[in-house]
Amino acid sequence: MSNRTLAIIKPDAVKKNVCGKIIAMMEEAGFKVVAMKKTRLTKAVAGAFYEVHKERPFYGELVDFMCSGPVVPIILEKENAVADYRTLIGATDPAEAEEGTIRKLYADSKGENAVHGSDSDENAAIESNFFFSRQDQVNLA
Ligand code: CMP
Numbered sequence: 001m002s003n004r005t006l007a008i009i010k011p012d013a014v015k016k017n018v019c020g021k022i023i024a025m026m027e028e029a030g031f032k033v034v035a036m037k038k039t040r041l042t043k044a045v046a047g048a049f050y051e052v053h054k055e056r057p058f059y060g061e062l063v064d065f066m067c068s069g070p071v072v073p074i075i076l077e078k079e080n081a082v083a084d085y086r087t088l089i090g091a092t093d094p095a096e097a098e099e100g101t102i103r104k105l106y107a108d109s110k111g112e113n114a115v116h117g118s119d120s121d122e123n124a125a126i127e128s129n130f131f132f133s134r135q136d137q138v139n140l141a
Pocket of ligand 1: 117
């Protein structure tokens with residue numbers, strides 16, 4: 001599992017119709033798509049996904065935003081997936097993100113920041129299991 005990470009294309013990027021462009025950036029960076037779907041989160045589901053941020057002042061805003069439209073969760077595979085994907089997406093705040101990163105190109109703010117990425121191997125496994133069954137995660141490559 002250590003070569004996998006969980007990405008989510010968030011409602012702002014789905015609304016901009018740039019899922020294909022973002023997935024192309026993932027593939028061009030050497031990631032393979034293991035599992036992917038388009039879905040819409042309820043408040044309860046988004047709240048559970050971001051439970052670790054429950055005490056943060058932006059939690060309510062974050063949950064409302066993640067329910068505001070469809071999202072595209074994706075399990076990505078590549079050597080060093082967690083760290084390399086975080087490099088590809090750039091800093092949480094697009095104003096601080098490096099040129100050429102997904103957030104620099106497509107994010108509008110710290111809250112509406114186009115994509116999510118797991119922050120550790122442990123959370124990559126937890127977050128992948130949150131969205132996908134064991135069968136979904138079988139590598140077909
Ligand atoms: P994500 O990688 O999905 O993980 C937690 C999210 O919280 C983060 O991306 C941001 O979208 C969001 N977040 C972090 N800081 C703030 C903030 N100050 N205001 C609103 N949302 C935030």
